[in-house]
Amino acid sequence: MAGVETGVPLQADTLVPGFSVGKGVAATVVVLLVERGVSREPDMPAADSEVEVLIVGGGPVGLTARALLERWGVRALLVEKHGELSPFPRSRLVNARSMEIYRQLGLAATITANAFAPEFGRIRFRDTLHDRDFAAAAMVGINAPIAESPVLGVVTSQDRLEPTLLGAADGQVRFGVELIDLAERADSVVALLVDHRRGEERRVRARYVLAADGANSTVRQRLGIDTTGPGAMAAFTTVVFDADLNRWCAHQPAGVYFTAHGSFAPLYPEGGWAWFGPTPEDAARADWSDLVSRALGPSAEVRADVLRVQHWVMNAFVAERFRHGRILLVGDAAHAIPVFGGLGMNTGIADVHNLCWKLVGVLRGWAGPSLIETYEAERQPLAHLTLRQAVANTQLALHVQSRRREQRLTGEAPPAQIELPWSDRFFAQLGLVLGVTYHSGAVLTDGSEPPELSDVGTDYVPTAEPGHRMPHLWLTHHRSTLDAVGEWFTLLTPDPPYWKRQATAPWPLHVEPLPDAHTDLCGLGPHGALLIRPDGHIGARWRDRPPIGSPLHQALTAMTGSTPPA
Template identity: 70%
Template sequence: MPDMSEANADVDVDVDVDVLIVGGGPVGLTARVLLERWGVRTSLVEKRTELSPFPRSRLVNVRSMEIFRGLGLAVSVAAVAFPPKYGRIRFRDTLSGDDFASAAIVGVRAPVPESPVTGAVTSQDRLEPLLLDAVDAADAPVRFGVELVGLTEDADAVVAVLLDHRSGAETRVRARYVLAADGAHSTVRRHLGIATTGPGELARVTTVVFDADLSALAARQPAGVYFTAHGTFLPLYPEGGWSWLAPTPEDAGDTDWSALVAHAIGTDVDADVLRVQHWTMNAAVAERFRHGRTLLAGDAAHALPIMGGLGMNAGLADVHNLCWKLAGVLRGWAGPGLLDSYEAERLPVAHRTLRQAVANTKLGFEVQDRRRAQIRSGAGVRERVELPWSERYFAQLGLVLGVRYDSGAVLADGGTLPEPSYGDGGDEGTDYLPSATPGCRMPHLWLAPGRSTLDACGEWFTVLTPDPARWEPGTGGPWPVRVEPLPGEHADACGLGPHGALLVRPDGHVAARWPAGPPTGATLPEALAAVTGPAA
């Protein structure tokens, strides 16, 4: 662990930036796009020599697509994704067999009234290039094959030592903050000595990427995931390609992967194996998300099992929560204490999401184990395993849209609207009840054809009110603020009277609510000062 108290004032540096982003996966790349929109100078380093060649993360859920909509990327993401009919999970003995159960992925299979967007089934290697190209590299450089190997901090900045694995050269970057999105085995987290809690290793898994002519099968019964007794199949791209995930065998080095894949498909088909990757399915959450000027996000903060597609999406929500706060501190309209709210808000969400992902995984393994045991015993079709959940188990809008934050960046409210429901027990996260209670995501309501209340949010605080004139005079101060008319028919749904207002943060969560109107002319600036903390 480095000496985090070492002074950096006299250290020679090669680059000086506002934020150094460590990790070039979807979370780090999205953070780069978000910070660029705020005018924050960034530099991103990734120890891999290229973007991920593996499909990896598959699901862009409805909340992540809302984030991409705000960045102007939702149309591009959808253009390379599967059509909505693939938003389904199918359970069967082999890929070519009949379903013994099927479930829709809520928010992906079809639109939901609670959001202006639909989620998507896509592949990480299709998503990452879109994110990389969304920012001019001249303004926000990206360096592949470069690893962080040292980190020191003083009161004003962090100095990171970076090693270029291709040239062997070391450089030093001085940054006001470091955003660590460098994965479940985070180098930054290890340098900082931050421990993790949780079940740890759940399974050792192998991903086999292969080509095979399975187009007729996918066209007849489309799905984003085929969950079988012999492993899990994922169609990779609308134009073709597949991956198969299964427990890593003891003799992995001598395995005939093509034969194993063909057996799991269940028909006489040639499987042309293109790539094989062995990896560990972990389940853990970092004990802290912040160490001084370094903040953890994505898998560096929480390693989630893949069942349910929660991992990447939780990471995108992390940086959506964090980047406006970094921008406020760096631009001088927020105090550094605002960054404390990141951990206060996202750490409880990470633990809640971990519980759901682990429950998903255990039930999934249980189904596969029970069905394999039935097949070995000679059980017929009539004795096929019953799933230990209903279709509601895959309806996770409560976990995705129903997050409510409780921190210093949210002001107390005297309203009586119910809080979002997270269900109970194994159904945690199933139900979503839209609410404009402070801390909640602003409910989606149409302000005009094609324009949602969520579209009113951006690089500013938004005041939504049926009475804009009453609130306009109170917008003075250093904060970026816009006043937006809220149609009167939506006021009741938001707990507002004809002169009330909501203050919505740049990440779309409600910071404050005044049901009856501003108590004083200074109400809005006082609230903004309270939410953002004393500016430097």
Template identity: 65%
Template sequence: MTDEVDVLIAGGGPVGLTARALLARWGVRTLLVEKHRELSPFPRSRLVNVRSMEIFRQLGIAATVRDRAFPPEFGRVRFRDRLFDPDLGSAAMIGVHAPIPDSPEYGVVTSQDRLEPTLLAAADTPVGFGVELVALSEEDDGVVAHLSTGEVRARYVIAADGANSTVRQLLGIDIDGPGAMARMTTVVFDADLRQWAAEQPAGVYFTATGMFAPIYPEGGWAWFVPTPAEPGDWKSLVTDAIGVDVAVKVLRVQQFVSTGFVASHLRRGRVFLAGDAAHTVPGLGGLGMNTGLAAVHNLCWKLAGVLHGWAEPSLLDTYESERKPVAHLTLRQAVANAHQLRRAQQRQDGELPWSERYFAQMGLVLGVDYVTTEDPGAEYTPTTEPGHRMPHLPLADGRSTLDAVGEWFTLFTPTPTVFHHGEWPVRVELLADQRQGALLVRPDGYVS
């Protein structure tokens, strides 16, 4: 522990851990504090989409995440009455079930408790588990954070401390959106279903009695179900929902509230909200965690620029102006997913409800536009217009254009050039073709 840092990160989930790893690459001094005494033992978020894997590629951990995840054939969903019943329908998760031409990476199905140790190991900066942030006071040149273990002074604070964020409440920031949508329960259990799952692979099995998900390639299951008024015996409930007489051992039960909101502000002074503290969506379609990862990828290079002196503090204002519209778009998509699932479970659609429509969200994953902030739609169309993610294109040496992006600005040009760039970090990437002009790309991979 230290009593003075550049950035204090509150919250040790995927978003906070990713922010820590990104800032470490920039040489920014950080301290991450997490009120729980260890990483979460629950599977929680289970889909790492293409864009998040591109971020992990930049951090050098994409291969590790992929090696610990399910194979691509599990990037599919199946829809049934009970787990062992025949399919009512099935759909591939686009960008997960198989590679796509728009990225050198593809998404993976994994579990949050399998992902977080990899993120924790991605940096060696200080982490305090069992340390709670209880109060904040801002000064002219920083923030004094009052922790359960003492005080820490930081130039800036990233609050990634969850949907019930203590920091958001301390700052008095309101939320917009539907709020609490459903009371849910996660039942983690063991049952010998490995051979059956290998023959009928899926990352998620939607049933009339809840959602089943294999947790790890080597075994383990989770059942996500609306919390019954009188739960009774969870072992019997799980066995009945499976649909066959199979030995079930319940390991853990966790109840939670599914919520949907966007904070009215993502920044107050020197404090920035991130992850579920900034925006929370229903966990259908794998949008929540991934949106938070993209947001801190947007934020961290800007913090590094201001802290290292090559960017004006006003650059930090663009975090909210660029990411808040994306959060609202994501919330609308996630709520639509939840309504579609509910209609399907109640058989309110005449056609099979489990079409590609549910997972046709590559436009939202890869196509967000920081200039117009318009809805990109379901499909992704590559473009080099300012405000869009730099498209994946092969370079002469076999790398992707995305591999030329890192802790610097990248100037793509076919013409060797010398230009004055002051103290800000920039690299020139020569293109072996006859096109003219140049393209400047930000450290987060967006065309500047």
């Protein structure tokens, strides 16, 4: 995880100089005139090339956006300032909602094959790694199948996930290329890039830019977008090492073991471990092998073979804006979520799933620019809710360890078990993962009363109210309602002949029969219908056959902000 340096807010009519690139590369100054929050470009030289979408950042969120855009008909250029994919494990949980998205991309089976078995979907608390558990909890939706989804989430390391995502699309990826400045025109964004390998600069003109460049986002800082939230919570170090720890873990597998001396996590099914804990004061001189060996406990007598060390800051913030004209923040650039509960990367994956179909609609002409405005309206409130939940997770996990230490300091024998201050569902948060609802112009209400975001809890109750993710229901033995969603709008109805007559250009639309067994759960009569967006959220519902007219055409026009034909 990267740290964050909050950008300085830009003031109206302020001239902001660009900054010089690294040694050996000719420095270029680009001047941005900021007026009423929109950057203007007075004299940026002509671009060397043009793309529809430029993605900045090659982590899981940027790579997922690239795959989604290509699946939906748009090839993007992705640039990543590092010379290769990250060699560090970093995020380690792909939840059920993310796996539903990867199922849509045809990647779920490959990701699962490279991941840990479901029994690793647990957290365990121990005094040392070789002691017995004094508390444990399941990650619901990870450790065993659930009726609410056709897939299971998995425990896997980010460095195992990213190569699969990289291979999921053919669009150009350029490693070692860094965005150092950008400026917006009325119809495009010009990005100034530097290729660190070649020592060359290049200007790329893009219709839209997706900033997936992490919590320390250059794009966010260049735009002067500030953040809100606790900010930097703690400095941590991750140590990747090899050691034989099977004698204490093989019969009680877990995705992470919390101990009094830091946390231990298995990295890959075939072996490898990571330890993470507070960064010591004299980190530059630390003997990491000795530190990890001591963290294992005095009686462990195991020597850790250290392979990599990474220092990082656990941040907690949400950007004040997710959009600046044609530039959109996604993932950690938009919200840095503490690691406890595994919500950070998954929230970013949901960001781009929400956004990419909207970009495609505008780029292909079947949606108006106002549709992109709904990205911030739908995702920013959820980011604040997720941040609050993750901070609560952090506080509760630390409370368990603090409570244990207090018991040991009393000099009395600590109890064999501690009751966790949450239910088994706390670290799964299915209500937050599967049960969120969107409120925006891209959702048409039908008179039902959707719950407020603050009401989303750990439990998930399937509902077909507009704004919610379409509930998972089996259409056939192996085909879910979620499998009917794709690069199109999906209309689910028990009366396909009537609604097929309503289908109209220019929107991509598939009409699917809904078995009668599901109509009651969906709140539909014999001629009703659900209109599902490409991201799987319900955009509109007709409880029964609507009045005479063109309800489907009217709904799609309103949801997509398109201009109806004259």
